[in-house]
Amino acid sequence: MLELRLVQGNLLKKVLEAVKDLVTDANFDCSSTGFSLQAMDSSHVALVALLLRSEGFEHYRCDRNVSMGMNLNNMAKMLKCAGNDDIVTIKADDGSDTVTFMFESPNQDKIADFEMKLMDIDSEHLGIPEAEYHAIVRMPSSEFARICKDLSSIGDTVVISVTKEGVKFSTRGDIGNANVVCRQNTTVDKPEESTTIEMHEPVSLTFALRYMNSFTKATPLSSTVTISLSSELPVVVEYKIAEMGYIRFYLAPKIED
Amino acid sequence: VRKQSQITAFFSPG
Numbered sequence: 001m002l003e004l005r006l007v008q009g010n011l012l013k014k015v016l017e018a019v020k021d022l023v024t025d026a027n028f029d030c031s032s033t034g035f036s037l038q039a040m041d042s043s044h045v046a047l048v049a050l051l052l053r054s055e056g057f058e059h060y061r062c063d064r065n066v067s068m069g070m071n072l073n074n075m076a077k078m079l080k081c082a083g084n085d086d087i088v089t090i091k092a093d094d095g096s097d098t099v100t101f102m103f104e105s106p107n108q109d110k111i112a113d114f115e116m117k118l119m120d121i122d123s124e125h126l127g128i129p130e131a132e133y134h135a136i137v138r139m140p141s142s143e144f145a146r147i148c149k150d151l152s153s154i155g156d157t158v159v160i161s162v163t164k165e166g167v168k169f170s171t172r173g174d175i176g177n178a179n180v181v182c183r184q185n186t187t188v189d190k191p192e193e194s195t196t197i198e199m200h201e202p203v204s205l206t207f208a209l210r211y212m213n214s215f216t217k218a219t220p221l222s223s224t225v226t227i228s229l230s231s232e233l234p235v236v237v238e239y240k241i242a243e244m245g246y247i248r249f250y251l252a253p254k255i256e257d
Numbered sequence: 258v259r260k261q262s263q264i265t266a267f268f269s270p271g
Contacts, residue, residue: 044263126264127271157259206259234267252267254259 002030002066002092005059009079009088009103011052011221011241016076018218018239018247019048022211023072025121031065034245035090038125046211047126047234047250056244058087068092068099069121078114092118128250133228133236134203135162139182139195141225141239145216147180152209154178157254161204162229167197171209192223203229206254212237215249 006012019026019037026039034053040046054060082088082103089102096118103112147169151158155171155178162168166183186194215237219225222239229235234250241247 040264044265045261047264047268124270126268128268208261234264250264250268252262252264255262257258257260 001061001063001094002090003059003061004030004035004057004090006052006056006088006090007058009082009086010084011244012088013076013079013082013084014218014220015050015052015241015247016072016079018215018221019050020072020076021217022046022048022214022249025069025071025119027067027069027121027123029065029067030062032062034060039123040126041211045208045252046214047128049128049246049248049250051245052241053245056241059089063094066092066094069119070099070116071119074116078116081112081114131228131230131233132200133230133233134199134201135167135229136198137162137167137182137195137227137229138197138224139167139227140193141216141219141222143182143195144225144227145219147182148209148212148216151178151180152213156209157206158209158212159204159206160227160229160235161202162197162199163202164199167195167227201231203231205229205231205235207235207251208254211249211251215251218247218249221247 023039029036037050085106086103091100101114151171155173159170169180184197218239226238234252237249239247
């Protein structure tokens with residue numbers, strides 16, 4: 001028996017919007033730790049890791065570890081039927097081949113049940129080693145989204161370079177090239193508007209902008225984004241989900257042939 | 258020339 005009650009049901013809606021274009025089918029794992037997902041895109045270039053900790057749910061019952069295979073587009077379709085203020089409960093019986101999403105309006109005057117078929121998904125779980133990153137950039141998520149969108153109108157790849165001057169996002173294409181430099185800025189009034197750069201070593205890596213743009217669909221989940229870079233390692237683009245956990249996107253770099 | 262690497266080149270199953 002599994003029953004997870006999330007008062008902020010719209011968090012789940014936002015999570016699905018953030019991952020459904022990157023990953024088609026995925027296993028959601030449920031354990032005493034929380035509700036999690038790890039999945040790669042079909043070309044194995046990007047990986048998404050989601051954790052919603054059990055403490056973040058108003059009610060969290062998970063009698064045994066379960067893995068539920070879901071088509072993310074279908075799940076997104078069902079969650080779109082929940083109101084933004086609705087409380088969402090995820091329910092599944094042991095051994096069942098369906099999952100139920102229950103939506104309750106805040107004043108309890110409307111209750112809806114949406115039952116979705118589960119699927120068997122053969123996915124390999126990857127071990128993500130702890131790494132010391134050469135540079136960690138924290139910036140407003142909307143600013144990062146804007147930069148990725150702007151650069152993708154010029155080129156297909158972005159070079160992210162961190163030096164003591166700041167973080168530079170560069171691209172080049174047929175029509176020309178573009179560079180955006182963001183400097184550390186902690187003097188703004190609101191911490192969510194600041195940019196901080198923690199650099200242990202200068203680092204410069206090249207990535208496909210198509211994936212970066214896909215990651216920015218998680219922008220509504222968090223006002224800030226953290227970009228962790230190390231030479232010859234996948235970049236980690238992390239959006240913290242307040243009180244609950246995180247969504248992390250890993251993207252393999254383009255490397256010298 | 259740069260080529261796209263894959264996640265599986267960095268993280269192994271487990």
